[in-house]
Amino acid sequence: MSIHPFNWGVIAPGRIARNFAEALAVIPQATLYAVASSNLQRAQDFVDEFDGQLALDDYQQLANDPKVDAIYIANPHRFHFDSIKMCLEAGKPVLCEKPLTVNAAQTKELVALAKANNVFLMEALWTRFQPAWQQVKSWLEQQKIGEIKLISSSFGFNIPRDEDDRLLNRELAGGSLLDMGVYNVSMSQFVTQSKPNKIVADGLVGSTGVDERSSVVMNYGHCASQFTCNFLANTENSFTIFGSNGHIRVPSMFWVGTQACLSVHGEPDIVEDFPFRASGFEYQIEEVMSCVAAGKLQSEVMSWQKSIETMQIMDEIRSQIGVRYPFLGE
Amino acid sequence: MSIHPFNWGVIAPGRIARNFAEALAVIPQATLYAVASSNLQRAQDFVDEFDGQLALDDYQQLANDPKVDAIYIANPHRFHFDSIKMCLEAGKPVLCEKPLTVNAAQTKELVALAKANNVFLMEALWTRFQPAWQQVKSWLEQQKIGEIKLISSSFGFNIPRDEDDRLLNRELAGGSLLDMGVYNVSMSQFVTQSKPNKIVADGLVGSTGVDERSSVVMNYGHCASQFTCNFLANTENSFTIFGSNGHIRVPSMFWVGTQACLSVHGEPDIVEDFPFRASGFEYQIEEVMSCVAAGKLQSEVMSWQKSIETMQIMDEIRSQIGVRYPFLGE
Structure with a gap:
């Protein structure tokens, strides 16, 4: 430094x-x-x-x-x-x-x-840099819940409908997927350390042409991740990884994860709290500073390839749901 | 009588x-x-x-x-x-x-x-006849949670793998969808009082040719129901209906529903218990006896049309997932 x-x-x-x-x-x-x-x-x-x-x-x-x-x-x-x-x-x-x-x-x-x-x-x-999620990663690496079989997550709020809002504005690339679902997608990649080989999606495209709900299954072969993001209802907003031998949960709101819960069959549950030092952005900022100081061009935790894959997944979901952004020539 | x-x-x-x-x-x-x-x-x-x-x-x-x-x-x-x-x-x-x-x-x-x-x-x-679910129906009819926007449910257990088991036997129409998912499908119909206009499904078809996992989104237009059923992991196994103004949950195991929980934004949660008089089958048995005594050919609660729709939905899901039952000529 x-x-x-x-x-x-x-x-x-x-x-x-x-x-x-x-x-x-x-x-x-x-x-x-x-x-x-x-x-x-x-x-x-x-x-x-x-x-x-x-x-x-x-x-x-x-x-x-x-x-x-x-x-x-x-x-x-x-x-x-x-x-x-x-x-x-x-x-x-x-x-x-x-x-x-x-x-x-x-x-x-x-x-x-x-x-x-x-x-x-x-x-x-x-989210990828938060201590609670590093704990999740550590538990997964230790195979505490056996093999990952299913991931279930949601990100949804009943947001008062304002057609002038950025979220509903197709010219601003609005929609619940890009704004909220990006967390469900990216954290699924974080957990699986891979990319889906098949995606099926359904959505509700409202009058402004953006997805007000996206419901997605991502098939990773060895497991699947299923999520809903939406502007219509307050959903559970937790992120749960079900394994053959138990499950790991980051409770609501999972993208602001300050708690990690481990439940292994036949053992007492473990709940670990990881309060942020500030807003929670400090961990990713430290990563950037550390990478720049080391002369790296990308972070291993949030790599270029992962960002590309996130966008590819969201391209595919948008395509299946029928959300087009005209300014992209779509 | x-x-x-x-x-x-x-x-x-x-x-x-x-x-x-x-x-x-x-x-x-x-x-x-x-x-x-x-x-x-x-x-x-x-x-x-x-x-x-x-x-x-x-x-x-x-x-x-x-x-x-x-x-x-x-x-x-x-x-x-x-x-x-x-x-x-x-x-x-x-x-x-x-x-x-x-x-x-x-x-x-x-x-x-x-x-x-x-x-x-x-x-x-x-399940359709259980008092807890009749309470759910009553809350929905009173629009306690506003408009239904999303339904989320799961039915899954890590079942020790035995290829001789009926569940994995394709000749016996095995698979998690017909055995477990039938509840997620039928109770989604019970809640929405309609049938999906679009279905997207993904599944894991194992070595015996049946779905060991099915992950499904059913689009009902005004709302969507998303579920997973599987033999691979113990999932949450609750059934939650998210509305514009709150949610209703039947906790695990939802198909054996003896509790209904109502959560309306800004109000204290309500939890109602409805213990069965016996195994829980008594309510449907009474329905049959009552219908037969009245000379009815079908129940209004579990009508022929609903059974046909359940099977049509499961036909479509199986088709998308690629589960065929050879004895049906599929």
């Missing part, structure tokens, strides 16, 4: 970026350096609140600033591709909110660019 | 028939009259244990006995069609274990026969 603090830049200081800034505060080497928003006042307010140094109204200026060590991108996913591309072309390491892009072709293009430009790139799938 | 006791005949006095006999004991008008098994000693043992009157080694003799008011059929489902047909042709009302047959064509043929012969016929989907 260099002696100077690790200077973070933030693109789009909205609600999610607050979690990022709160996490930075508990990482000694990390500094909130610069914040860029299309609205300068919003950038300045964020800088003031989270003790940053520089407010900008130009993303490119942020990417070009030689003092910036890495950039966190938090704009709507429709715009991730352009923002990431700009940062990578400026040689800046990138942590970008999930989903990394809106389809697999975009992700592949960015991965090729990161490779060509020798720049770090990672999808901000923070 | 006639003054003389209602004389039940039993075909195939195995494990399930014990639940039937235990239930008869709490219904004052009902009598275990005759029991028929291919093994006379088994029939006699059952008659002795449950205070029956007549042991037979010939199903036809049971069907022809003028003293028999109705027959309960409990042999493996591969044989239901022939047994039901024989009883209906003898003019005997039938309560037959689920699934009623092994495909929809068989069910339709039997329904036509019941109609032509003016004889009562009902699938023994006992």
Whole structure:
């Protein structure tokens, strides 16, 4: 690690970026350096609140600033591709909110660019780095529940219907799959360490043309993962891995996992709590800083290949459900 | 109701028939009259244990006995069609274990026969008649949880693998769908009071050619029902109905439902217990006796049409998963 603090830049200081800034505060080497928003006042307010140094109204200026060590991108996913591309072309390491892009072709293009430009790139799938999920991984590696047979998860809330909302906006790549289901998909990959060989999906496509519900079975051969994501009802929102000899559960809300529960047939249940040090984003941020310091271009935990696979799975699900994003020429 | 006791005949006095006999004991008008098994000693043992009157080694003799008011059929489902047909042709009302047959064509043929012969016929989907499920129905009718958006259920156990077992035997129409999934399907129909307009299914077909796991999404338009049934892992085995304003859950094991839980947003949860009077079979038995006394040919709760739809759904799922029963010419 260099002696100077690790200077973070933030693109789009909205609600999610607050979690990022709160996490930075508990990482000694990390500094909130610069914040860029299309609205300068919003950038300045964020800088003031989270003790940053520089407010900008130009993303490119942020990417070009030689003092910036890495950039966190938090704009709507429709715009991730352009923002990431700009940062990578400026040689800046990138942590970008999930989903990394809106389809697999975009992700592949960015991965090729990161490779060509020798720049770090990672999808901000923070759940994978949380201590509770590391405990899940450890239990799986120890085969505590035997062979994995089934994964069951959900992510759903009855969200007041507002057709102007980003979530229902097809031009902004809305829909429950890309916004919520990305967690069900990515954490299924995390657990299985593989990709499905078959997918079947059903969905409810509402009047705005996006999936307000997606119900999916992913067949991994040795096991299957079944999930529903939706805007229509508050579902259970836990993530359970059923094995031949018991099950592991991360209770609601699984993507904010601070508890891991192990239930082995014939043994007392084990419940382990892992409270976050801050917002929970701190673990992925530390991963980025550690990878960049080590000269790595990607994280082994949230690798490029896994991001590509996530997007391929979501492409396939969207195709089966019939959700097309016209701005992609679909 | 006639003054003389209602004389039940039993075909195939195995494990399930014990639940039937235990239930008869709490219904004052009902009598275990005759029991028929291919093994006379088994029939006699059952008659002795449950205070029956007549042991037979010939199903036809049971069907022809003028003293028999109705027959309960409990042999493996591969044989239901022939047994039901024989009883209906003898003019005997039938309560037959689920699934009623092994495909929809068989069910339709039997329904036509019941109609032509003016004889009562009902699938023994006992869950539909349980008081806890009647409470669920009542809550749904009162729209306690608003509009139904999602149904989630599972039925799975890690069953020690025995290739000689009926469950894995393709010649006996084995597989988790027909044995377990029939509950997930039929209770989804019970809840939605409709049939799916689209089904997507994935399964694991093992070395014996039957589904050891089936994972299904049934799209009902206004809502979807998602379930897994399997022989590989102990799943949650509850049945939850998510609405726009809360959820209703029948906890494990949902098909033996003695508890109904209502959770409405912003209100305290309500948990109601409905212990069975006997095995739980008493409620469907009373339905049969009541229908027969009233001269009805079918039950409104477990109607012919619902049995046909269950089989059509299972035909479609089997087709998608690739489970064929050669004895059906598939």
